[in-house]
Amino acid sequence: MENDHSNASVYSASCPSRAALELVSSKWSLLIVPFLAAGPARNSELLRRIGGVSQKMLTQTLRELQRNGLVERIDYQTVPPHVEYRLSPLGHSLSQTLAVVDRWAETHHADLTQAQQRFDAADGHAGHPGGK
């Protein structure tokens, strides 16, 4: 049965796991989900702590995460408004995975930068010369 995705593979373009992968690995999910692992947070706090995110992208990403059952939105129905976002159990399992990716980037970014410099220096005629 071609619709049995019990043996899902991200290498198949049509497999639903591919869509899941893209949601989960989107630029802001990669930061928001691990951040929420430390505890619930409000919109304004996320806006401040997730460097570079715009209100639009923050809301858009949170909505998508909520829609997929990774984040829960708690509205305290007060005025002024007070809304909190927190990870669901599924979200927590994901955050552990994504946090590893974040830490890999933080640990090895210097290696990448070094490699870039060597690569760009090796052929000054082609590719992306860092400088103008």
Place this chain on the structure above:
Amino acid sequence: MENDHSNASVYSASCPSRAALELVSSKWSLLIVPFLAAGPARNSELLRRIGGVSQKMLTQTLRELQRNGLVERIDYQTVPPHVEYRLSPLGHSLSQTLAVVDRWAETHHADLTQAQQRFDAADGHAGHPGGK
């Protein structure tokens, strides 16, 4: 010193680790790098095995990975051409991390789909009704 990134944080938009994170978590890197963990592969094989990738994106991603020291390109200088791509040691360390993300997606994609259906059903007036 504000240029000391020894305590790198992806949460800072200006930290180099952010750029590293985005390279490493790009749509095709997430598939190519773990795929290469199984062994070196040729251009045509990657094109066949990585579902949905175009020649353009494949080359572009491989170049960027090579530039950052994650992938090595071996040209056998034969005719017809024979080129292999393989992971560097740094690339291998990354592949282990990314493979976990891939497997998370494969394992939990059904949960996400279920959550979507519940979410979309819960408010038929707003949001993204799946069907047109």
Place this chain on the structure above:
DNA sequence: CTGTATCCGTCGCGATACTG
């Protein structure tokens, strides 16, 4: 404070054609 709506430029990326 927590969003939503609209405008609009950038560029990611597929399609296609050509090369060694």
Place this chain on the structure above:
DNA sequence: CAGTATCGCGACGGATACAG
């Protein structure tokens, strides 16, 4: 086989203004 070059559209996402 393994790419490169070019065109063109569609979306991604920032800026701004408005709302409960």
